[in-house]
Amino acid sequence: MPSRRELANAIRALAMxxxxxxxxxxxxxxxxxxxxxxxxxxxxxxxxxxxxAWPNRDRFVMSNGHGSMLPxxxxxxxxxxxxxxxxxxxxxxxxxxxxxPEYGYAPGIETTTGPLGQGVTNGVGMAIAERALSAxxxxxxHDVIDHYTYVxxxxxxxxxxxxxxxxxxxxxxxxxxxxxxxxxxxISIDGEVEGWxxxxxxxxxxxxxxxxxxxxxxxxxxxxxxxxxxxxxxxDKPTLICCRTIIGFGSPNKQGKEESHGAALGxxxxxxxxxxxxxxxxxxEIPDDIYxxxxxxxxxxxxxxxxxxxxxxxAAAHPELAAELKRRLNNELVADFDARADAFIKxxxxxxxxxxxxxxxxxxxxxxxxFTDFMxxxxxxxxxxxxxxPDARPLSAANPDADYIHYGxxxxxxxxxxxxxxxxxxxxxxxxxxxxxxxxxxNALRMAALMKIRNIEVFTHDSIGLGEDGxxxxxxxxxxxxxxxxNMSVWRPCDAVxxxxxxxxxIKRLSGPTSLILSRQNLPHQTRSDEQIAAIARxxxxxxxxxxxxxxxxxxxxxxxxxAMDAAAELSGKKIRVVxxxxxxxxxxxxxAYKESVLPRAVRARVAVEAGVTDYWRKYVxxxxxxxxxxxxxxxxxxxxxxxxxxxxVEHVVEAVNSVL
Numbered sequence: 001m002p003s004r005r006e007l008a009n010a011i012r013a014l015a016m017x018x019x020x021x022x023x024x025x026x027x028x029x030x031x032x033x034x035x036x037x038x039x040x041x042x043x044x045x046x047x048x049x050x051x052x053a054w055p056n057r058d059r060f061v062m063s064n065g066h067g068s069m070l071p072x073x074x075x076x077x078x079x080x081x082x083x084x085x086x087x088x089x090x091x092x093x094x095x096x097x098x099x100x101p102e103y104g105y106a107p108g109i110e111t112t113t114g115p116l117g118q119g120v121t122n123g124v125g126m127a128i129a130e131r132a133l134s135a136x137x138x139x140x141x142h143d144v145i146d147h148y149t150y151v152x153x154x155x156x157x158x159x160x161x162x163x164x165x166x167x168x169x170x171x172x173x174x175x176x177x178x179x180x181x182x183x184x185x186x187i188s189i190d191g192e193v194e195g196w197x198x199x200x201x202x203x204x205x206x207x208x209x210x211x212x213x214x215x216x217x218x219x220x221x222x223x224x225x226x227x228x229x230x231x232x233x234x235x236d237k238p239t240l241i242c243c244r245t246i247i248g249f250g251s252p253n254k255q256g257k258e259e260s261h262g263a264a265l266g267x268x269x270x271x272x273x274x275x276x277x278x279x280x281x282x283x284x285e286i287p288d289d290i291y292x293x294x295x296x297x298x299x300x301x302x303x304x305x306x307x308x309x310x311x312x313x314x315a316a317a318h319p320e321l322a323a324e325l326k327r328r329l330n331n332e333l334v335a336d337f338d339a340r341a342d343a344f345i346k347x348x349x350x351x352x353x354x355x356x357x358x359x360x361x362x363x364x365x366x367x368x369x370x371f372t373d374f375m376x377x378x379x380x381x382x383x384x385x386x387x388x389x390p391d392a393r394p395l396s397a398a399n400p401d402a403d404y405i406h407y408g409x410x411x412x413x414x415x416x417x418x419x420x421x422x423x424x425x426x427x428x429x430x431x432x433x434x435x436x437x438x439x440x441x442x443n444a445l446r447m448a449a450l451m452k453i454r455n456i457e458v459f460t461h462d463s464i465g466l467g468e469d470g471x472x473x474x475x476x477x478x479x480x481x482x483x484x485x486x487n488m489s490v491w492r493p494c495d496a497v498x499x500x501x502x503x504x505x506x507i508k509r510l511s512g513p514t515s516l517i518l519s520r521q522n523l524p525h526q527t528r529s530d531e532q533i534a535a536i537a538r539x540x541x542x543x544x545x546x547x548x549x550x551x552x553x554x555x556x557x558x559x560x561x562x563x564a565m566d567a568a569a570e571l572s573g574k575k576i577r578v579v580x581x582x583x584x585x586x587x588x589x590x591x592x593a594y595k596e597s598v599l600p601r602a603v604r605a606r607v608a609v610e611a612g613v614t615d616y617w618r619k620y621v622x623x624x625x626x627x628x629x630x631x632x633x634x635x636x637x638x639x640x641x642x643x644x645x646x647x648x649x650v651e652h653v654v655e656a657v658n659s660v661l
Contacts (some may be wrong), residue, residue, distance in 0.1 A: 002293045004221040007042065008034040010077055011278045012250055012291050016273060018090035020095070020264045021057045025091060025099065025589040027590075028247040028260035032185050032218070033152060036243055040181075041296070044232075046147060048300030049079035052107040055329045056307050056561030058147045059110050059126045060446040063119025064154035064183060065100040066262065072097050075108040077286070078293035082106050084284055090383050098619035103423070103451040111423050116417045116445045117160030120180060121444075123151040123430075125420020127178035127238070128395065128405070132375065134425045135400035137325045142314040144307070144325065148232075153178040155193050158182070161647030162444075167412025170238045171209030174397035175387030177641045178238035179231045183218070185247040191258045193619035203243055211237040211240040236397070240385070252279045302474040305488070328426045331454075331510060332409055334371050341368065341504040348500045349533060354586055355519040357558070358460040360496035362386035364503040372507055375427035379414045385432035385460045394613045403427075411437045415444035415457065427509055432458035433518060434466075434477040438482065448513040449487040455513035456506045462492065463611035464646060465559055470636030479517050480616040483584055487512035491583045492610075495523050498582045503538040505586075517558065520637055524562045526580070537585060539586025540598055546575035552657050555579045560609040560648065561629075567609075567653035577603075577615075581620075605660040609653055611643075626656045 002480065011034035019025035032639035046058045060585060062071050069090065076082045086106070089095035096106040103112045110126070112121030127149040134145035155162050170178055182201065186193055202212045210232040213227040224243070231239035248260025251273045275282075282289060315322035327334070334340075344367040348360070355363075365376065366389040378387040388404065394404035407414040408496065414431045421429040431441075438445065438459055448455040464474045483490045489512060490501035499518070506514035526543060535541035540555075544565060550575045556564035561580050567574040579598055581587055587595065599606070608617035614629035621627060630646050643649070 002289050003212065004022070004035070004038055007290060007293045008038040009250070009279050010286055010294065011037060011070060012101050012277060013274070013279050013281070014076070014087060014284070016265055016270050018069050018087050020267065020270050021088060022091040025069065025264065025265050026066040026262050027069070027265055029064055029154060030070035030073065031251070031260070032239055032245040032247045033067065033070060033181070033183050035219045035221060035248070035437055036076055036181055036224055037070055040150060040228065041078060042294070043151070044228055046303055047296065048304045049108070049297050049303060050306060052080065052303050053413035055115045056145065056147050056269060057652060059149045059424070060099055061110055061113065061119045061123045061126070061149070061151045063113055063123070063151050064116065064470070065113035065119055067103050068097070068099060068154070070152070071101055071109065072106060075106060077291065078296040080106070080108045082108070088284055089378055089403045111277070111420065112447050112451050115160070115443055116156040116446060117162040118158055118444060120151050120153045120414035121162050121166035121413055122420035122423065123149045123178060123180070124170045124175065125417035125462045126228055126424040127170065127172065127175040128417065129421045129424035129426055130177060131173070131175060131400045132146055132395065132402050137321055138651065139314070139318055139321070142310070142317060144311050144314050144596070148177045148179060151178070152183065153180055153197070153233060154183040155188055158196055158522055160197070162412045162416060163379060165410035166417060166431040167205065167210070169207050169408065169410065169605050170493070171205070171395065174209070174236050176235040177284055179228070180238070180240050181285060182240055182242045183245055185245045187247045187256070187258050187261060189258060189261055202240070209237060209241045213241045214237065214244045215490070216241055218245035219249065234286070249312045250274050277573045289447060290591070292548065317536050334509065337371060340371050344368065345497065345500045345504065346534065349497045351496075353496055353526070354522050354524045355496055356520055356522050357493050357495070357499045358386045358411045358520060360499035361458060361503065361516060361518050362389065364500045365389050366498070368503060368507060372426050374403050374428045375405065376420055377407050377414060377418070377430070378432040379407045379437070380409045380413045381405065381433055384434070387430070387432045387458060394440065407431065411440040412444055416447070418455050419448050419453060420445060420452070422448070423451075423458060424453050428456070430456035430458055432460065433445070434473065435459035435478050436459045436461070436473050438478055438515070441564040445482070445488065445513060445515070446577065449485050450622070452487050452512045454510050457513065458518065459513045459515055459517045461520045462558060464517070464630065464634040464642045465519055465611065465639045466644065467520070467639040468636055471633040473635035475612070476630055476633060477613045482515050488581060489514045489585050490517060491515070492558040493518035493582045494556070495525050495557055497526070497528065497533060498536055498580070501533070502582060519559045526561065526565070536582065536589050537586070539583035539588070539593065540579055540581035542577060542598055543577070543580040544578040547573060549600070550603050551575045552607065552661055553577045553579055553599060554607050554609060554610040554653065554657065555581050555604055555617070557581055558610070560611060563648060563650065563653060564609050567648045567657065570650055570654050571657060575659070579583050605657070607653065607656045607660060611648060625659060626660050628656050
């Protein structure tokens with residue numbers, strides 16, 4: 001039987017070989033953390049290579065994702081469907097082994113960690129989901145949700161501010177099944193970190209309320225094993241295991257240096273490293289006894305079979321709970337979701353309230369919560385975003401059976417944690433803040449879009465309608481830039497009915513995140529036929545029409561739809577069509593015939609109205625059209641004064657229509 005060091009050296013060899021073949025990558029971290037990975041995966045990881053989606057598996061996240069060859073090597077060695085041919089195609093087009101771990105490419109990769117710090121934050125979200133699900137579904141003698149989240153992270157992750165946001169909250173929530181391994185190697189791309197990173201990391205995490213295991217020799221298997229045992233013994237706190245490692249371990253001339261961080265070692269150095277490690281095999285060559293030492297197929301199959309038997313016993317004792325848990329873990333909605341959602345939307349239409357769309361959103365959350373498995377939350381703005389509903393159960397260390405999270409002032413962290421909750425499964429997660437603060441959350445939104453996962457973001461205070469807080473808090477370009485993000489669906493509803501429809505579609509959408517752009521100020525109810533209500537889901541539809549071919553078309557969203565309707569009334573001598581377009585991406589996805597029926601090419605007199613930057617709307621109004629928008633920053637004043645000052649008036653819209661006729 002190979003020694004632990006020999007098993008770990010398989011990771012080192014595959015990492016340096018793959019990076020060398022690609023002539024690109026980061027061999028240092030995989031080589032430095034190989035001993036930690038060997039102990040964790042061979043002695044503790046609860047997983048089944050034949051079923052990477054097994055619900056009760058432990059989650060593994062490589063937050064220092066540039067070290068992607070570590071998880072790729074481990075997944076290959078333990079028996080996942082990741083053949084050696086894919087490792088040989090590391091960082092090549094269409095391979096399953098891209099430069100950073102990408103969700104949906106290689107089996108067993110739990111998340112697209114992206115820029116540093118987001119992986120550990122995703123891990124916090126995963127641990128939150130495990131904690132809440134276990135509290136809700138487990139019963140005495142039936143622990144059907146019972147798994148760990150393990151995270152590897154480095155100095156860079158800890159330098160990034162998002163790690164503070166996430167780890168601070170993780171300590172407050174007492175996430176005892178979150179275990180993080182800090183790769184304390186003292187090196188980043190620019191060299192020795194002591195010139196720019198001198199934090200007392202153990203004290204930092206202790207101040208968060210974490211259990212910290214200090215000064216672990218990251219190359220001593222017995223010490224690593226003892227540290228993990230300590231971590232698992234502490235059930236009321238997350239654990240940080242501080243591992244002292246040598247980056248590029250085994251490289252005679254480059255270990256412990258930045259040269260091994262982000263570049264191939266070079267053919268000569270690879271040969272020397274093989275010699276120093278005693279690795280007698282050629283590039284990408286793994287002997288059978290090493291494979292046997294890593295193979296987790298039998299152990300994984302047995303673990304899942306045992307869990308299946310325990311789940312069957314749980315189902316016999318608690319059939320309703322078991323059926324609900326199975327549905328939720330499969331990311332399925334209740335069977336009658338559409339009927340109940342449509343009944344709620346109809347009730348909103350019948351009520352016909354003139355309210356702010358943020359309030360309409362709260363009403364929708366309350367309505368949908370009766371039959372939707374929410375895990376909601378807000379970044380310290382619940383009373384402004386209006387994200388709480390009467391029966392919400394806030395999460396705390398003492399009350400883990402929850403469906404709402406007070407994230408505190410942590411917009412970036414919140415959004416990446418929502419990603420982790422979504423990736424774990426079992427909830428329909430949403431987070432909320434002001435639209436302006438989507439800038440803080442932006443990269444986590446991008447990761448959600450890149451992974452095509454369901455992350456619902458509630459962005460209120462959507463324009464200069466915010467008023468007195470002034471230009472620093474008034475979004476101008478944010479809605480347009482969110483619309484430009486691939487796979488992001490953006491909805492800016494004009495009233496309570498459109499808001500309810502947007503929520504229904506966001507909940508049902510499994511192919512990417514949704515941003516709901518909502519107003520602070522009241523918006524008038526728009527009267528619609530049943531056919532028009534059904535058409536809202538198509539993103540753009542005719543709200544007010546005329547006889548025959550229109551002379552002009554006014555396209556508007558959100559708070560400006562009411563303005564467009566008033567302007568159309570003033571233009572009573574002309575044939576005016578008003579198109580409400582709450583979601584440009586949904587409208588763009590419609591067939592040509594439908595788009596022609598709403599925006600006929602023959603009608604070139606078009607005006608778009610939205611309290612934001614104008615360029616985005618040029619594709620809908622063309623060269624002959626006009627856009628009533630705002631291409632400057634706002635001002636501090638009451639909302640009504642601002643709308644008048646920036647030209648969002650009936651008179652100005654009428655003038656714009658007349659100018660294009």
